[in-house]
Amino acid sequence: MVELVTARNRNSHERLLQRMYEDRKAVFVDLLKWDLAHDGRRERDQFDDASAEYLIVTDLETSEHLASLRLLRTDQTHILGSLFPELCDGPVPSGPDIREISRMCLSPRHRGSERIVYRNLLASAMTEYALLTGIRAYTGVAEIGWLGRVLSAGWRCEPLGMPRMLGGSMVGALVVHIEPDTIRRLQASGKYHSGVLRMVEREDLAA
Template identity: 30%
Template sequence: MIKIVEAADRDTNVEYIDQMHRMRAEVFADRLGWDVTVNNGREADRFDDEDPAYLLAIDDRTGTLNGAVRLLPTTGPNMLRDVFSVLVPDGAPESPLIWESSRFAIKPAINKAAHVDANFVVNRMTVELLCGIVEVCRSAGIAQVVSVFDARMARIFRAVGCPFTPIGRPTRIGSVMTYAGIFDMTDELRAKLGRAGGFNGRVIP
């Protein structure tokens, strides 16, 4: 199940938000070694102060957090424009119909395969979150989502049938090649993702 937590819902979801920041520290600092700020075991940045919408993947049986992603409008502060501008020398997309996804994270202990080919396995929670992004965008009238990702995520997108249009100029940041891409939020995309992950019904109640 995907739970949407917006600014107005923050006070009633304190425990889930805390779990999310702890998970992000585990994923981005401990596992991936990114240069992120961690305080008291929790990762957060200035974009968490911009009233984003969080999509949280919640285990239906235990109620625990399995994954999360952050959504921000491109008309305000966002990571592509304000942190990764080197990727888009001609400027980042900015429109009320385009949101940015960032801090996409899956709890490292989760290991549920959704899509397998000869060499590749994708975590099922990854596909559930992608389905959730499409569903919330379709409901809100958002046409596209822009995101910054590395080659590993690009391969995941391709494996589960989540096409993107590269924008700007891929650049090595730190030790990884980093890309910016834009995704069309369509019913066709949601259907493809549903088939890849076995999510026939809505993942957002």
């Protein structure tokens, strides 16, 4: 199951969020050696604010964090527009119907084959969320290895500029277009899992 965590339901998912921050520190700081601020156990930054949303793959029985990503509004301060606009050959895509993907984290406690499944669950949930809420595109900044995986996932995706060497790594920016046929494209590539997104806050609004 993939949980949507927003400002509306964050209090009920505080334990899951703390586990996510701990895994982010284990992956990005301990494993990948990114120069990020942390408190010794958890990695959080200035973009983990009240407007940030999270898609979190979780075990419903144990509430274990399995994988996650953060979504930032692009009509507000975000990573590509604020920190890396030079990665775009043209204007940075932004607007109320575009979100930025960041901090995609796959739990280091699981095997590679399991992490691939979790990554595909996130891609499926991203697509479902966009189609349900009118999001037309996602942008992101990624190292070259991840960039290749995202570009080849099956959806319509394109680089926003040539990758550049930043902080010792080759990094690029991309945009993923979410369209009526995106689910079909992901199904064709074997990466789509149907009905994985749990949006409790929208169920509450409809009640």
